Amino acid sequence: MTESPHRTGTSHDPILVTGAAGNLGRAVVDRLVARGARVRCLDRHPVDERPGVEAVVGDLTDPAVLRTALSGVDAVLLIWPLLDAAPARAVLPELARASPRVVYLSSSAIDDDRARQTDPIVQVHADLEALLMDAGLRPVVLRSDTMASNVRGWAAQLRAGDVVAGPDIARTAVVDERDVADAAVTALLAERFDRGPHVLTGPEVLSRADQVAQLGAALGRRLRFEPVRTDIARSQMLADGRPAALVEALIAASEHRLEATRTTGCVERLTGHPARTFAQWAVDHAAEFR
Ligand SMILES: NC(=O)c1ccc[n+]([C@@H]2O[C@H](COP(=O)([O-])OP(=O)(O)OC[C@H]3O[C@@H](n4cnc5c(N)ncnc54)[C@H](OP(=O)(O)O)[C@@H]3O)[C@@H](O)[C@H]2O)c1
Numbered sequence: 077m078t079e080s081p082h083r084t085g086t087s088h089d090p091i092l093v094t095g096a097a098g099n100l101g102r103a104v105v106d107r108l109v110a111r112g113a114r115v116r117c118l119d120r121h122p123v124d125e126r127p128g129v130e131a132v133v134g135d136l137t138d139p140a141v142l143r144t145a146l147s148g149v150d151a152v153l154l155i156w157p158l159l160d161a162a163p164a165r166a167v168l169p170e171l172a173r174a175s176p177r178v179v180y181l182s183s184s185a186i187d188d189d190r191a192r193q194t195d196p197i198v199q200v201h202a203d204l205e206a207l208l209m210d211a212g213l214r215p216v217v218l219r220s221d222t223m224a225s226n227v228r229g230w231a232a233q234l235r236a237g238d239v240v241a242g243p244d245i246a247r248t249a250v251v252d253e254r255d256v257a258d259a260a261v262t263a264l265l266a267e268r269f270d271r272g273p274h275v276l277t278g279p280e281v282l283s284r285a286d287q288v289a290q291l292g293a294a295l296g297r298r299l300r301f302e303p304v305r306t307d308i309a310r311s312q313m314l315a316d317g318r319p320a321a322l323v324e325a326l327i328a329a330s331e332h333r334l335e336a337t338r339t340t341g342c343v344e345r346l347t348g349h350p351a352r353t354f355a356q357w358a359v360d361h362a363a364e365f366r
Contacts, residue, residue: 092145094118094119095157096115096118099225101153104153105117107258107261108265112128114130115129117132118134121133132145138167142167142171149174152178153179154215155181159322164203165207175213178208179215179218180205181256181260182217183201183219184275186219196329197325198329216263221248221251222248224357225357238299241304242302244301247281247282248281248337249281249282250278250287251351252351255351258349274346276342276346277343279339279352286354287301289301291358291362294362309327
């Protein structure tokens with residue numbers, strides 16, 4: 077449940093978005109600008125500066141960079157794009173000193189009943205949630221399911237042929253990153269907001285094969301998902317140029333993620349509109365796969 081009032085952002089201090097050049101960050105920045113908010117972007121890649129948008133280019137794990145980025149901000153969308161929670165220990169004191177409202181983008185796969193998560197990427201998010209609390213911050217926690225934008229990683233395979241080969245991870249309630257962005261913006265622009273955790277999902281639970289088939293329908297092609305053994309998946313991902321640490325985390329995630337996914341009505345509760353389907357995402361982004 078949200079606690080208003082809502083703001084437009086125009087008469088307020090900037091809102092900092094980390095990971096701002098990424099899939100989700102870009103969607104959040106666009107929406108904040110459209111709502112009249114001042115936005116400060118932090119990423120190691122530059123973002124397009126435009127009226128209302130200023131950029132800090134640097135490493136999120138560098139305390140000096142974060143200090144600069146936090147100067148005078150009112151709220152932060154903390155996207156933590158690292159596969160390691162440890163560097164947060166060095167930078168969270170900066171966040172605690174600046175004391176903005178914090179919205180943390182976490183993972184729906186966290187199992188609150190477990191002391192240790194089975195999946196290393198999920199463990200990073202569980203650690204970050206705990207570290208934020210330990211630092212005295214009281215973040216609004218948005219736990220996102222697998223984002224639809226992840227399938228951009230299939231674009232090269234789909235330009236070369238009709239098969240997507242990869243590890244067959246458990247089914248997930250794939251959520252459109254535009255819905256996650258809408259929810260994040262709602263939380264960022266509210267003076268007060270239920271801290272959650274809010275579990276953001278799409279409207280249906282999908283396998284990789286379901287997603288490939290729906291992408292095929294949008295492209296007017298008969299596409300097929302081909303599950304591959306772990307060792308082959310590892311060499312393919314490395315050959316695609318993905319960093320070794322990411323590859324190992326994805327492999328571990330594919331081996332450990334549990335089949336416990338469910339859908340929630342959280343996107344609609346937070347944004348006022350139903351969660352978009354993956355089929356719609358596929359239609360809207362078909363051009364990227366041609
Ligand atoms: N994708 C999902 O299914 C999912 C689900 C739940 C939660 N999440 C969370 O959402 C985050 C954002 O997802 P996304 O798809 O938008 O990711 P993304 O497209 O990879 O965007 C992350 C951005 O952060 C930048 N970055 C990485 N490390 C950095 C550092 N040390 N300092 C400054 N910038 C850095 C990245 O640059 P490079 O491109 O150079 O790395 C990239 O521009 C994930 O990292 C994860 O924490 C994701």
